[in-house]
Amino acid sequence: MWMNMREEAVKIFEDARSEGRGFLLEHEAKRLCSLYGLPVTKIFLATSEEEAVKAAGMIGFPVVLKIVSPQVLHKSDVGGVIVDVRDEAGVREGYRRIVKNVAERVPGAEVRGILVQEMAPRSTEVIVGSSRDPTFGQTIMFGLGGIFVEILKDVSFRLVPITRRDAEEMIREIRSYKILEGARGMPKADQEAIIEILLGTSRMLMDCPEIKELDMNPILVYERGAKIVDARVIMD
Ligand code: ADP
Ligand code: MG
Numbered sequence: 626m627w628m629n630m631r632e633e634a635v636k637i638f639e640d641a642r643s644e645g646r647g648f649l650l651e652h653e654a655k656r657l658c659s660l661y662g663l664p665v666t667k668i669f670l671a672t673s674e675e676e677a678v679k680a681a682g683m684i685g686f687p688v689v690l691k692i693v694s695p696q697v698l699h700k701s702d703v704g705g706v707i708v709d710v711r712d713e714a715g716v717r718e719g720y721r722r723i724v725k726n727v728a729e730r731v732p733g734a735e736v737r738g739i740l741v742q743e744m745a746p747r748s749t750e751v752i753v754g755s756s757r758d759p760t761f762g763q764t765i766m767f768g769l770g771g772i773f774v775e776i777l778k779d780v781s782f783r784l785v786p787i788t789r790r791d792a793e794e795m796i797r798e799i800r801s802y803k804i805l806e807g808a809r810g811m812p813k814a815d816q817e818a819i820i821e822i823l824l825g826t827s828r829m830l831m832d833c834p835e836i837k838e839l840d841m842n843p844i845l846v847y848e849r850g851a852k853i854v855d856a857r858v859i860m861d
Contacts, residue, residue, distance in 0.1 A: 630660045631832055638835045638860060646695055647860050652740055654856035658841070661829040663822060665853045666745055672738040674720045680741040681716045687744040689854075690719045692727050696734040698857070703730040709744060716741070745852040749804065749814045750843035753826055755785070757837055763830045767795045767823060769804060770843040777801070785827045792823040805846070818851040819844075837861045 637653050649657065655665040669680035670693060681688045692705030700706045704726030707719040720739050727734050750770030757763055761784055768780035781795040796805065796819055807813035822844065830836060838859035845852045 649858040654858045663825045667743040669741045691740045693737040745845045748845045752842040755839040785830045787827045792820040814846040
């Protein structure tokens with residue numbers, strides 16, 4: 626049966642809530658993002674080594690492997706992310722290594738499987754996020770990834786919904802804007818792709834009051850196009 630976006634989104638939130646979870650797992654968050662046209666990596670949830678090998682074959686090497694567990698919100702902190710996996714042996718070894726790492730570092734964690742995904746080539750990293758201001762409501766944030774956001778706090782904010790004009794301004798008003806223009810040998814970033822992500826995120830936030838916090842970090846931006854490689858959603 627055909628379902629509209631909102632119905633599908635509600636189902637994603639309800640499935641999480643029915644397990645008493647207050648956040649979406651990465652594959653659920655990416656599914657939600659893709660409903661609103663946001664460019665996420667190809668993903669496949671594998672529940673066995675065999676399935677992971679098959680998934681990697683369908684996606685194409687290299688791939689990235691990630692833990693899927695309701696007890697793990699920050700995956701790389703617990704050895705739950707392996708990038709640049711190049712062949713079948715690597716998938717098998719990686720699958721086992723992630724399960725082992727998580728068992729050691731988060732005793733009792735329930736492993737739902739391993740998320741196999743397309744490996745996005747390195748490029749300029751940006752982040753788009755959202756949190757709820759108690760007075761003004763849902764906000765949207767934009768910045769460059771890594772030290773720019775963590776140390777320099779070089780980000781821009783708006784309340785949602787935003788217009789195309791707002792999105793353009795959000796991009797231009799960060800202090801490190803020149804990096805997106807290709808300063809210091811960086812590749813020139815596709816600003817139109819970033820604008821589309823900001824507008825799609827704004828639509829998703831307007832449509833989904835269940836989202837208390839959103840963190841798409843990092844998003845890799847190319848000369849043409851962009852790819853969201855991690856997405857986290859905390860629910861109300
Ligand atoms: P965490 O839950 O720790 O934030 P991420 O999903 O962000 O985990 O993965 C950690 C890092 O691995 C990312 O910051 C990014 O540098 C890299 N990475 C993750 N997924 C991909 C991908 N599909 N393609 C390329 N790099 C990736
Ligand atoms: Mg991340």
